[in-house]
Amino acid sequence: MNIEKIQEPLAVLVAFSGGSARPVRFRWNGRTYPVEAVNAHWVDRHGDLYELHYSLQSGGQTYLVHFSSKELQWWLDEVIVE
Secondary structure (H helix, E strand, O other): OEEEEEEEEEEEEEEEEOOEEEEEEEEEOOEEEEOOEEEEEEEEEEOOEEEEEEEEEEOOEEEEEEEEOOOOEEEEEEEEEO
């Protein structure tokens, strides 16, 4: 297993239902990745601000992403290559 730290912005299409958000696909480096599974999700709170974190599966790889309420931006944190 190889973990690559990325820390780059990305675009994420999210489905909202019943007060929750589920990433459907994301675009990074000019390529679109369908989300095949959400492995985990959690929220980090920092006073009035928060970050929504997700572990996403696509194409046999795991992508750790988060949404920053401070920057109103999605970020790709890490890619885990099996």
